[in-house]
Amino acid sequence: MTETEQETVQAAPDLAALEQEGEIAADYIEGLLDIADIDGDIDMDVEGDRAVVSVVDVKGGDLVGPNGETLEALQELTRLAVHRQTGERSRLMLDVGGFREKRRAELSKLGAKIAEDVKRSGEPKPLQPMTPFERKIVHDAVAAAGLRSESEGEEPRRYVVVLPA
Template sequence: MTEGTISAAESADEAGDTLTRLEQEGEIAADYLEGLLDIADLDGDIDMDVEADRAAVSIISDSARDLQKLVGRDGEVLEALQELTRLAVHRETGDRSRLMLDIAGFRAKKRTELAELGAKAADEVKSTGEPVKLNPMTPFERKVVHDAVAAAGLRSESEGEEPQRFVVVLPA
């Protein structure tokens, strides 16, 4: 084998290492979030998964109303908790984390709404032939819209500066 070539076994090992690393991120995040739930005296179960090459951690509860405090207005508290959780993972692993946090299904619901928004904007662009500018969004929200637009067979771009960055859906 020549230098720079990766065997199938090495590639499988790397994929296994990545999964193990992401699972480790999930475990660290779960421990951190359980501590936060204890401090806040909130009930919640932690669910861990790996989605699209990133650890995904969800806090779920039969009493989702209690967890709304952790979501905040328009997910602001959720975004902050996600960043704190990523920092906790970084502190333990030394690696930057792309972990996604969802609380009480807020992000899952938002993802569905944004995918519908992206598809609707793509339909409008297809029928009018004119670009459509959407309202400012967070990076997570823009990513979901970009994916929906791409699935509809069109392209999109982000324009503007944070926190006023927005998606423009373009004709084919």
């Protein structure tokens, strides 16, 4: 095996480990839903290099919260539960009721619009503070539009600045 082939094998995500993360996370979320007496179905998937657990058909309770704050907290708790069982840091993503998918579409559109504004004006444009998930989506949209962007500030007030070419 060549060195390049070895790097490719090492870089490939461990599907079995990601599926195990998803199983652990799903069990954890199911337990939380039971405790809170909230009905919902759980879907698991692997997207790229992370496990994705989605609570769908949620009935009762607000698991997203204002601006996704409750969802972020649940995701961190779930990642900790996975870490406790596997000993490995998890990049698991938790979604509830399609919130993250809707947010991804909104932020992609925002990133493209801001990139066009910056192309026209030639001036850098700072955005509102965002979570790491949200900043990544904006960075990708800005890059797709042919510009670059940077994150500035400290958590939880970290934000994206879109820069002219």
